[in-house]
Amino acid sequence: MSETSVIHDIGYQRYEGPRLGRGAVIGALVVHGLRVAFGLGRSAKAKIFPWLVFGIVTGVAVIVGAVRAQADIVILDYVQFADTMSWLIILFVAIVAPELVSRDMRSGVLPLYFSRPLRAADYIGAKFAALVAAVWLLLGVPQLVMFLIAAFTTDDGMRGVWHEVGDLLPAWAYSALWAVLFAAISLLIASLTGKRAFAAGAVVAVFLMTTPVFGVLQTLPSQNAQHLAGLASPMMLISGVGLWLLPDTNPGWSVGRFGPVYGIEAVALIVCCLLLLLARYRKVASL
Amino acid sequence: MLAFPTLCLVTLIVTQALTKTYGGRVTALADLSVTVEPGVIGLVGANGAGKSTFLKIMLGLIEPTDGSVRVLGLDPTVEPDKVRSRVGYMPENESLPPDVSAAEFVTHMGRISGLPRTAARERASEALRHVGLYEERYRQIGGYSTGMKQRAKLAQALVHDPDLLLLDEPTNGLDPAGRDAMLALVHRIGAEFGISVVVCSHLLGEVERICDSLVAIEGGRLLRSGSMSAMTExxxxxxxxxxxxxxxxxxxxxxxxxxxxxxxxxxxxxxxxxxxxxxxxxxxxxxxxxxxxxxxxxxxxxxxxxxxxxxxx
The missing domain is CATH 3.30.70.100 (Alpha-Beta Plaits)
Known part of the structure; x- marks a missing residue:
């Protein structure tokens, strides 16, 4: 470069700084997905829905907590809270999962991702982690609110607080189970189409259609059939795993001695969804 | 740093009897052997000649059926990550999300290429400035013209400072003035930025103006390759x-x-x-x-x- 051009030099600069590995790239993609889930860094329109859901869920938690503190009536315990909020969660994943994967498919941005040091599994993993985290926050934060209200109004001092912690932690794990299963199913459905509205409809439909099946099976005279009815619906499946692992909960039905079956199906369903997702994106990535 | 100059001397792209068939019937590339030196390279051929397949093999996105390929001295079938981190790719099709700004999108792509947060933001601004979108960088991409979208696509390929750019039909859908501007930009990237560029085109007349060398393929076979000076001597x-x-x-x-x-x-x-x-x-x-x-x-x-x-x- 000549001496005289230096003053006006706005020429190209090579990048000499650090280049981060795949771990950091996946991390960046997870954070990006989490921001997308809650509409952060996007238009006000994109924020309305997630924050509305978040507001409702937290509002319910505050009411439940307050009623318990004032009147000593337990409307919902931590675990029941997660069950009761399930329809809102379905709405949430139905909107957010297409936002995470259908958008990328629609806008044709995937070749730009996969021409970088990013594998199909990394992409799936990051999107999955982001959605799991978003759903878990949606349940876990209100549960924490309930806990805080209970902890500050307890009459038993430290012992009461410890008791609440003992209730909260399994409930957080239970919320994580909700998050993992719902994220896996909804991402798989959403990855099949680039149209967000279709994807959202399909996610709601899958959860909606399977619930009546549970209702019908529950009316069968056989007790085994009643105990196994929950396997037909993802929502009841989680509920069943809850019944098996957290026996104090009482959602009004029972899994009898079939608890492990629920556990196995839940794990199998999650693994299956993720493998199908991976297969789908292996194909997409090579296009 | 000492190793870098020797890396620069490595031949840009070498293929040996590169072949890609789909299901044993459709032949996308047949017995392609070519050696390409750094510079601006035109990859010319009719639609369906195998240009995009060749690019995807170089990116390690698809495996060749037979033969070997080395890009920047690396084998993309063995070390795709290493190749991809040094290559920028601009696909032929529409590939931008409409409802984010170019600045945000290119920054995101920079991070996906492994740049730290601040560096990604700086490099995104720089890349957008070099392609001439600096003023419009905070506008949503959905409101861009075709020419601006092509530039944004080029910017995302440039954001991580690659050693090689693979551009698939960069002038697609542009009017004559837009074509000229895009070609001038590609030429500038090759001549001033010190980045080698492979430009795919089905229009020979278009790329011959800006290229140092040409590779012409037809029906997946090499038609001819060589430097422009040798060809036009x-x-x-x-x-x-x-x-x-x-x-x-x-x-x-x-x-x-x-x-x-x-x-x-x-x-x-x-x-x-x-x-x-x-x-x-x-x-x-x-x-x-x-x-x-x-x-x-x-x-x-x-x-x-x-x-x-x-x-x-």
């Missing part, structure tokens, strides 16, 4: 058209030692020296022939391909 031609007396003129010129070719009613005379031009003019004047046309034209690379192309068919 001594290829300036003067086309003379006289309304009568063409045979006399041809005879006169041949007497002067100038080889004459007939093309329709025109005589094509190679311009090997400055004097040749004067000699031709003088010959026309001496014979007092009615001169219709006098065209100095650079021998188009297309003409170099023509004979072989027809022989192949």
């Amino acid at each position: 001594a290829s300036d031609v003067l086309a003379v058209e006289v309304s009568e007396g063409a045979p006399e003129l041809a005879a006169a010129l041949e007497a002067l030692g100038l080889p004459v070719r007939h093309e329709g009613r025109m005589l094509l005379v190679p311009l090997e020296s400055e004097e040749a031009y004067d000699q031709i003019l003088r010959a026309v004047a001496e014979l007092d022939l009615p001169l219709h046309r006098l065209d100095q034209r650079r021998h188009r690379v297309a003409e170099l391909f023509t004979p072989k192309e027809t022989a192949d068919v």
